[in-house]
Amino acid sequence: MELYGRIRLRHLTCFVAVAHERHVGRAAERLHLSQPAVTKTINELELLAGMKLLDRGRHGAVPTAAGERFLDHAERVVQAFDTAVAGLAGAGESEHTTVRIGALPSAASVLLPEVLGELRAQHPELDVRLRTATNTELLAALRAGDVDVMIGRMSDPDTMAGLSFELLYAEALAFVVRPGHPLVGTRATFPAMCEYPLVVGVAGTVPRHHTDVLLRRHGLELPPGTVETLDVAVAAAYTRESDAVWVAPERVPGRDIADGRLARLPVDTVGTAETIGVIRSAAAASAIVDDVAALLRRAGHGTVGT
The missing domain is CATH 1.10.10.10 (Winged helix-like DNA-binding domain superfamily/Winged helix DNA-binding domain)
Incomplete structure (x- = not known):
């Protein structure tokens, strides 16, 4: 005692x-x-x-x-x-407060549109600085204090030392094309998909790693004409306007699929699931960061705005 x-x-x-x-x-x-x-x-x-x-x-x-x-x-x-x-x-300051959020581009497109709206409703004077980058870059920024909270993937124990990870959801890869694509309505095979340009994540990212492993499992490599990008908006627009096949985490094209602007091919992607979560550092603890984490938690479970 x-x-x-x-x-x-x-x-x-x-x-x-x-x-x-x-x-x-x-x-x-x-x-x-x-x-x-x-x-x-x-x-x-x-x-x-x-x-x-x-x-x-x-x-x-x-x-x-x-x-x-x-x-x-x-x-x-x-x-x-x-x-x-x-x-x-x-409680005693009248000037604007700023929160710095780091996010994988794929996760940002899924979670942040609704979360930012809810965050503004809770904190009308709050300034938000959003940074999208690879998981490795964001973890380095979080550890350096350049972002307050991030949406990303679990990394190795040494990199995660001093950081907390809260699971939001897990998602596998999806192969997506425009409506009317020649592969829609067929039993699309991996060799058949590789007859068309692929849109994939950049080297060094987890979705790209899973894409490469999946293709190698079928004795294939990325075909000529492949587009590598982290930009979700560009990938979606290019896929809607071409015969490209977009390989993306399954939640990313969800709205376009629901609206009928894209279609998911019935391809087996077992083994490509990856976890997405809120990653925080005790050094950046604050009431605002707690609120951001709570909204992300609700968004991850589909309850934001309900």
């Missing part, structure tokens, strides 16, 4: 920063403190805890087993404090 009166918020803040950065120097830069000050604070925390919480060496700092257990609780405390402070600051 004595620990409750001796462990301070500064101990938790330093510990969380070092655990996230895996490096005392980078944590010090993030906290705008000197490296000796951070080291001293961590030493104090470990002395109070009576156990080693971080393995520190020339190559960085990694939480011990006890540190990993402690980290989950420490993150919650730091995030709750940051959220409370942000709420107080927001």
Whole structure:
């Protein structure tokens, strides 16, 4: 019980920063403190805890087993404090607040039109800065503090260190064409689809990886005339006006399919499902980010506006 009166918020803040950065120097830069000050604070925390919480060496700092257990609780405390402070600051400020949202282009086209409308209804004075990019670029921006919250895919454990992922939905690939396309109404095969130009994601993205794997499974490669793009609007327009076959996450062309402007081919894409979720950093915790995450959660489950 004595620990409750001796462990301070500064101990938790330093510990969380070092655990996230895996490096005392980078944590010090993030906290705008000197490296000796951070080291001293961590030493104090470990002395109070009576156990080693971080393995520190020339190559960085990694939480011990006890540190990993402690980290989950420490993150919650730091995030709750940051959220409370942000709420107080927001209540007393009259100037515009800005939230920076990062999103995969495919997820942005599915979720954000409705979410932005609901967000404006809740916060009429809120400025929104939207950034679309690849998952790797967005994760780097989130870790650097250049975006406050993102819609993306889970990455490897090292990249996700210090970040939280909340599942919104999972989706497989869809092969989509214009109504009246020669393949509509047929049992479209992969060789038959590759007789037409394909529209696919750019190299290095998960949908593109699944596309390549799917084609190789059938002994095929991307055909000549393939268009690689992250731009959903361009891909949709090109597909509507040509004989191209668009390979996209299945929710992306959903509105066009429902409106009869595109048609989905009955192609087996088992094994291409990928999760989409809200990714956040405790360092960017705020009441506004909580509201954005809640709206994305509702949109992911199809309940925005209901």
